[in-house]
Amino acid sequence: MQDAWSTYIAERAVKQRHTGRWRHRRTRHPSDGCHDFAGNDYLGLAGDPRLAEAQAAGARRLGAGGRASHLVSGHLAVHEALEARLAALTGRPAALLFSTGYMANLGTLQALCDPDTRVFQDRLNHASLLDGARLAGARSRRFHHGDLGDLERLLARAPHDGRRLVVSDGVFSMDGDVADIAALAAISASHGAWLMVDDAHGLGVLGEIGDGCVGRAHGVERVPVLVGTLGKALGSAGAFVAGSQALVEHLIQFARPYVYTTAQPPGVAAATLKALELLEAEPERRTRLATLIARFRLEATTLGLPLAASTTPIQPLVLGDSERVMRWATRLAERGIMVGAIREPTVPRGQARLRITLSAAHTDADLEALLEGLADCRARESLAGEEAGP
């Protein structure tokens, strides 16, 4: 006879498979010859040997492990140096390092909010932002994606007691569009709310110096809470929250995912410092990325592919239904091309998509292979009279 846990696990598995939501992992090696259009390594720094060398040198000097939490004995000079560099990059007085972006968002919302806080989130915000508000027990409302009128309406209607926080992704991870930071900041200020932006996908890519879609253009008085992640364009791992000294101090005191976790291994912090050095020294990475984005969009338009209105390295092709997305992704995989196959519940029903991401590390041949693969998917679909979708 099955015990209650086995039954529960088996039933959840059946339901997950039945609804087409079963998730798979693929084991691969970064140099397996695949054309990788699924990652977030936008500047091609993750595979740069100089980051690996910096990481190894950091580990040799300071140890491979994080040893203890930051508040016990894990906080080293290399973490302090990295926080200072991140604060300078984003034009903020201070920054606090977290081990992952998920934890940075969870910890920040948990430390700032409580059941008396009113949180206003873009409907397409990252799961970690939604989970953070839930963890805090905050009163959350979600506004229609990018709909500033809807946000204004919700703010105007909500009682004016207590603290209010407007929360948005900077670059939306599944759509690639960029939030209107200036407008969000103005609306938040006029309704007495703070603005928190998670610029996980903008940092390193957008802004004059790769400081992201918030960065120096929108100072701490306009965007008091800024989150950036380090495992995407910066090619290493971890995340940070940048803002006033008082905000950082508050997080050190109250953000449980900061307090109760082991510090980031020092080698990882050393690798991120190297990435920041390369971000400044090699602006051609961003120029190359911009060229690839422009070429992809031009040629995809010529092929009649359902491009989204994105100018960032995230270039989704919204194919509609999940089966169609899986068909295209499988056909591309047969050609050695990896793309993200994104389905419900990550995106709303009927908006399943191929999430194609571009990187400065892609060669012209990589891009041509992708475009040929996509053209082939399209042609085979027409031949077979398969569902063409939008």
Ligand SMILES: Cc1ncc(COP(=O)(O)O)c(C=O)c1O
């Ligand atoms: C917008 C956004 N925020 C936060 C995260 C989480 O960051 P991390 O992977 O460092 O946990 C992600 C994705 O991973 C993301 O897309």
